[in-house]
Amino acid sequence: NATKISGRTQNGLGIGILNAITNSQHASFENLSTGQKRKIETEPFTNYNVAVVDKSLPNNSYISLINTNVSMYDNPFQANVTATEFQLYEKSKTFSIRGKGAVSTRGDSINENGYYASIGLEKMKGKYFFGISQNVYSDKYNPNDLGYLQRNNQVKTEAWIYSQIVKPFWIFREINGDLWWNYNRMYKPNTLFDNEIGGELNGKFTNNYNISLEGRFNSNQYDYYEPRVQGKYYYNPYFYNFEISLTSDSRKPLSLGFGYEYEYQPTTQRVENSLVAQAQWRIGQHLGLNFSTEYSKSNNERGFASLNQTQDSVVFAKRNVTTFVNTLYTSYVINNKTSLSLRTRHYWSGVENKQYYLLNSNGSLSDFVSYPNNLDQNYNAFTIDMIFRWIFAPGSEMSIAWKTLSYSNENTVDYNYRSNLQKAWMNQTNSISLKILYYIDYNTLVKVLKKN
Numbered sequence: 001n002a003t004k005i006s007g008r009t010q011n012g013l014g015i016g017i018l019n020a021i022t023n024s025q026h027a028s029f030e031n032l033s034t035g036q037k038r039k040i041e042t043e044p045f046t047n048y049n050v051a052v053v054d055k056s057l058p059n060n061s062y063i064s065l066i067n068t069n070v071s072m073y074d075n076p077f078q079a080n081v082t083a084t085e086f087q088l089y090e091k092s093k094t095f096s097i098r099g100k101g102a103v104s105t106r107g108d109s110i111n112e113n114g115y116y117a118s119i120g121l122e123k124m125k126g127k128y129f130f131g132i133s134q135n136v137y138s139d140k141y142n143p144n145d146l147g148y149l150q151r152n153n154q155v156k157t158e159a160w161i162y163s164q165i166v167k168p169f170w171i172f173r174e175i176n177g178d179l180w181w182n183y184n185r186m187y188k189p190n191t192l193f194d195n196e197i198g199g200e201l202n203g204k205f206t207n208n209y210n211i212s213l214e215g216r217f218n219s220n221q222y223d224y225y226e227p228r229v230q231g232k233y234y235y236n237p238y239f240y241n242f243e244i245s246l247t248s249d250s251r252k253p254l255s256l257g258f259g260y261e262y263e264y265q266p267t268t269q270r271v272e273n274s275l276v277a278q279a280q281w282r283i284g285q286h287l288g289l290n291f292s293t294e295y296s297k298s299n300n301e302r303g304f305a306s307l308n309q310t311q312d313s314v315v316f317a318k319r320n321v322t323t324f325v326n327t328l329y330t331s332y333v334i335n336n337k338t339s340l341s342l343r344t345r346h347y348w349s350g351v352e353n354k355q356y357y358l359l360n361s362n363g364s365l366s367d368f369v370s371y372p373n374n375l376d377q378n379y380n381a382f383t384i385d386m387i388f389r390w391i392f393a394p395g396s397e398m399s400i401a402w403k404t405l406s407y408s409n410e411n412t413v414d415y416n417y418r419s420n421l422q423k424a425w426m427n428q429t430n431s432i433s434l435k436i437l438y439y440i441d442y443n444t445l446v447k448v449l450k451k452n
Helices: 417-423 442-451
Strands: 002-008 013-022 025-030 037-043 046-057 061-072 075-089 095-107 111-123 128-137 154-165 172-186 192-205 210-218 221-223 234-236 239-247 254-265 270-283 287-307 314-333 338-359 365-367 377-393 396-410 427-437
Touching (some): 234 287, 239 270, 338 417, 377 417
Antiparallel strands (some): 002 013, 013 046, 025 037, 061 075, 075 095, 111 128, 128 154, 172 192, 192 210, 192 221, 221 234, 254 270, 287 314, 338 365, 338 377, 396 427
């Protein structure tokens, strides 16, 4: 169950509140030897709350305050994040200062507190655009109870410059490009992680075809994340990659896209090749098809394999990783108020380990010839998402979604695609959900109440 309230006053002050409640979830377990069954609570009765206040300022500037909270019935655990965001333009709107900040608190009897801060300067007018920013994520900052952060415990300095030509010349209709540099450190311990530098060049031809070229160089890494153990790091030598992609005119009923990426690490002889192909087909004014296929092959990749008995001993592996993904998206627009969409996706990844190592205290690897376990993996996942959407009033809609997920996981790599597609149906789960969003205009509601 969810309730949303939002509105904006005449002086530019906006207020939004979203509250959602989920019922408790349970799982049943059975002992196959004794036949004994038991039921446990996997998620208690939970309340999710989001509140936002934002204020419009002169010159398209603004400032906002947001709070998210997660609490559980009959459970002391709570998660709270309070954040602010602002962007201030000067009178010509050429330069701006933007910033973000957040504090997170989560836990039950003992709370874990963390913070995030970001400040940046940007130039957004003229022939050249540029910007520089500083971001800090503490090691305890965690907004993931009602949000998403892939990685904390980092300090990142970013700088970029961008330019574009919008007047047609030679064979191009327009062209743009940028150069960027990232200087990354760990928050705790305060040590270097790596340096990254790269660039991108995009061009649109006079026939509305598009081409994109990208390149990146990554310095030696002191990777504190890959070992999965606090305080340890993996010394990952420098590497570089480049990408090229080409797409046809997307205004046509049938458009195609192709991409290729190459990555190479000279010290370890790691080589990765990736291919992407995509086709979009609009059939009339109601039906659309979108199919994409992705294939990547990485040889001599090195990474975390397991913890060997104690966390003081980390096992790495040299491996070949192959990934194949096929996705088909279909949408049918019945009329201007109703539509139906269907998305199917098959993901396969095979990991074939060639050699095992022990991670040393200086980040290097030493041979672990006697490692007894087989850590090869053959993983399949097949998903289907079907959604019916009905706009029954301005700003209001109802959607019914059916989702299914099936997967398989083995320790023997199977390179037969047909066989993997069959295995993907081994474990299957289904869910059906109903969502109704009803928009109430606050000003209209007040007028009706006053009239009555």
